[in-house]
Amino acid sequence: MALVFLSPFSVSAQIGNYLGDESDLYAATKQMNQFFRRFNHEEDKLGNKFDPSSKEFRNNADRKEYINILFDGQNKAVPQNVKDDFVNQVTNSANPTFLEFHGGDWFAEVTTRFVYEGREQDLTLFMKLQEEKVGSKWVISNVYFEPFAKIMGKDIQDPTKFLHPLSHELDFMNLRKIFDEPQKLKEVKNYVEANHKTDYVSLFLYEVARNALQFKTVTNVKFHFFQIDNWYLEVSRFNRGGYNNGWLISNLARITPQNKDVLLNYIYSNGN
Known part of the structure; x- marks a missing residue:
């Protein structure tokens, strides 16, 4: 799996050029909804939403520059040409690709802490948006918990x-x-x-129902996207100084339909 690389210096320079003197105030992508809008170029540098009928709304030329500053600039594992290929594909003027909040093929990985058998332990909830007749809601779609994995083993x-x-x-x-x-x-x-197939969600519900699992807190959240043909991207939140912080693309990989399931299994098993 590959990680995208932009040097911290080049990212800061791009942000400064794009946002102007107030870049330190506006650079951070503070919310995931804002990440969607910035990736799609649906808001200006001050966070004001573009009118959908305006020429700025989803403007591909500006998107190309904006998407480049949405990468974690401290990742050093992916060649620049891979990042360029990704940006060129999603900003292709003949067939641009946008991230859609209600477009499916993306989900959250929520690391939590539960008390189980007398001690706090990490438990991962995978959550997705479920569309309803009116609106939508987040639901638990999968669970990974090491004690379950140790007992049940492989299928x-x-x-x-x-x-x-x-x-x-x-x-x-x-x-x-x-x-x-x-x-x-x-x-x-x-x-x-x-x-x-072992159903960890049912095991989780059973242990919660009998009060064997007691929720304490959420320790981390990240998002996995499979919306863009032949690409996987991970979005994580970075709390650090400088311009390159907030919700950023923390992982990027080319995928095929064949290895998508392999990658999903890897994610759902926490890499085990």
Whole structure:
């Protein structure tokens, strides 16, 4: 996975040129909604929204300059030509691409702290916008919690573990061999249907319902975008001095339809 690079000096220079003497006041992208507007060039340097009928609204020439200052300037892992390819694609005059708040294919990764088994532990909630008849709302779509992962393991079965096809003639009393020995309880997954997938959301809801998980706080938020064809971008918040702060593109990678699922699995498993 690649990370976009702009040197901190060049980013500061671009921001200063674009925003003028008041750049220190206006450079920070303070809210995600503002990130959308800046990426799409829907507001001016002071944060005033453009009239959709104006020539400035979603102006591609200005977008190209504006998008360049929305990258985390301290990332050093991606060649400049990769960033240029991305910017050129989304600002293509014949077929420009914009980020849409209600466009789907983006979600939040929310790192939280819960008390579980007597101590505070990190738990990641993946949240997406769900469209309703009137408006929309954020909902939990996936969960990653290391204690769940340790207990459940991978969704891989051992073909040598099975119940004989004539088990019904024994009234399934041979189920005893699965449940009688505590050390074998983690092997129960070998006896469920082959396409079963562990549902961490249901585990999470169960543990919350019995008060085994107690919410403490949110420690970090970032967003993952798959809206732009053949690209993945991550947006994170940076609280630091200088111009290059607020909500910025913290990660950028070319993707194909084939490796999109691989990347999603990587994100949902916290890289494990």
